Amino acid sequence: MSFYTSLSGLKASQTDMSVISNNIANAGAVGFKRSKAQFGDIFASSPTQSTKMIAGQGTRLNGITQQFTQGSYESSEKTLDLAIVGEGLFIVKGEPPREQVSYTRNGSFEPTPDGYVIDTTGARLQLLPVDAVGNVTDNTLAGAFDFQLPTGAPSDPASALVNVTIGLDGLVTATFANGEDQMLGKVAMATFPTMSGLRPTGDAHWQSTGESGPPTIDAATNGPMGAIRSGALERSNVDITEELVMLMAAQRNFQANAKAIEGASQLTQTIIGLR
Structure with a gap:
């Protein structure tokens, strides 16, 4: 299950980087409005399960919304x-x-x-x-x-x-x-x-x-x-400094999820290799 949880995080980080990259690419466009990706967590349980024993199952994209704030x-x-x-x-x-x-x-x-x-x-x-x-x-x-x-x-x-x-x-x-x-x-x-x-x-x-x-x-x-x-x-309402900071955060999230998948893979190999 941890593979799919981390995979959802990878997809979310990739989407976030794509949205931020599009904002940066259009920083000089006349009348352009920046976009923001919004995500939500995923939880699933049956009525008979204890809510204290349920782990999250990842994240999903709720939507990409445009920010109609004033540009310069x-x-x-x-x-x-x-x-x-x-x-x-x-x-x-x-x-x-x-x-x-x-x-x-x-x-x-x-x-x-x-x-x-x-x-x-x-x-x-x-x-x-x-x-x-x-x-x-x-x-x-x-x-x-x-x-x-x-x-x-x-x-x-x-x-x-x-x-x-x-x-x-x-x-x-x-x-x-x-x-x-x-x-x-x-x-x-x-x-x-x-x-x-x-x-x-x-x-x-x-x-x-x-x-x-x-x-x-x-x-x-x-x-x-x-x-x-x-x-x-x-001009566009894109703040390059803010976008670059958000891009670095999205890259770190991507790396962290990739590391989680690598850890889950090593754990699976260890279990399978036990005699």
Whole structure:
């Protein structure tokens, strides 16, 4: 039985090292959130057995959860580089025909030749419609639309776009050569009842699941959404020093379990070799 107990410890340590290694590998990724492996002990007994005579039977992986704590920030000279100061997530939508909705903290956006604002995966950033004074008129996923930069002023299509600003509340305002301003909408953001229940899909993107619960969609500065900082990017929340210490601890656990298996093997050989 000690073989299987130590084997479970080996597998747990290997998983722990894999999770920590992934955190270290993505320390420089924009919007990346570190993961943590959680383990639980294994005990088994029948109702007629004395609980004082039961030894543990190893460990098992309870789950790998992502830690949605705030990452550090770095300044940028691009207006479309966005960072969130809060718990919100940007909402992006993939290309037709699937148009898959996902959520991200990676605020590195750029325009396409036809004016659509996309992230590093090619998904389009979503905006919420606003009225004449900048208030959101529809805060549902169905009401969100693709962020597309206009080519000309509403009253004079020949007047080219000269500037785009994004406020703390996510309000996108376009300024044209004739001095006219146009409010395009507010950047759509989402939060979830259980953030750790989101399913990671890579590139600092997540999808909702039954464990995460349904999204709450709104603009920035509302509730826990947080504010939007234009001209900044959020780095990963990985602390290299902490990860290296945890990696050393996982290596020691691996070595200890390997030593326990070696000891059990020697004991078995000794018993079998008795005459």
